[in-house]
Amino acid sequence: MIRRYLIGLLFFLSLADLAFSDDKTELVSNRGAMLYENHCRECHTQQVHWRNKTLATDWKSLVAEVTRWQHTLALDWKRADIDEVGRYLNDQFYHFN
Numbered sequence: 463m464i465r466r467y468l469i470g471l472l473f474f475l476s477l478a479d480l481a482f483s484d485d486k487t488e489l490v491s492n493r494g495a496m497l498y499e500n501h502c503r504e505c506h507t508q509q510v511h512w513r514n515k516t517l518a519t520d521w522k523s524l525v526a527e528v529t530r531w532q533h534t535l536a537l538d539w540k541r542a543d544i545d546e547v548g549r550y551l552n553d554q555f556y557h558f559n
């Protein structure tokens with residue numbers, strides 16, 4: 463547990479470092495990355511997002527999936543956080559318009 467916390471903290475610090483040297487867009491997408499790394503990555507490999515994109519087929523269904531998952535994990539994310547993670551995943555894997 464402590465170890466996971468430290469890894470999360472290290473990750474966050476390395477992002478914070480980036481964030482300070484960059485513009486706002488960078489900061490925003492880094493937040494999505496951080497939330498995803500901390501809460502979602504553990505049982506996702508990139509594969510979940512590559513395979514035939516069965517569940518997320520457009521931006522709307524991607525956001526719906528993120529909403530479903532944060533709900534499943536009882537994270538109680540705000541709409542803005544859901545959007546950040548959706549945007550991060552879209553940048554990384556889906557490239558929906």
Ligand code: HEC
Pocket residue numbers: 498501502503504505506510511515516517518519524527528531532535537547551
């Ligand atoms: C307990 C393991 C687990 C956790 C934790 C988890 N996921 Fe998933 N996720 C899966 C599995 C397995 C799938 C494959 C589809 C399914 O059966 O629902 C999936 C599918 C998805 C998909 C759809 C992929 C596609 O295009 O078909 C999205 C988006 C997603 N997860 C987002 C998230 C987000 C965001 C979080 C963190 C809030 C999260 N997941 C946390 C296991 C997990």
